[in-house]
Amino acid sequence: RAGVRRGGRKRQNHRGMVFGKPKHQGINQLKFERNLQNVAEEKVGRRYANLRVLNSYWVNQDATMKYYEVILVDPNHPKIR
Secondary structure: OEEEEEOOOOOOOHHHOOOOHHHHHOOOOOOOOOHHHHHHHHHHHHHHHOOEEEEEEEEEEOEEEEEEEEEEOOOOOOOOO
């Protein structure tokens, strides 16, 4: 089970100062390109490097986190090979 912090992505800028045209001055209302389920799968895949991520599904969420159950497969197991 993997937990991912909910919410949008805030652009990292020193004191929120952006130079340039007003179109590019957004800080807070930016959206992350990948969904949170994909981030959870990647997080688990990095932690368990010897296993492969097969799939995942939503389990629960609260005010700050979303939780996903990630299914992992051992590629070296004789039943799977």
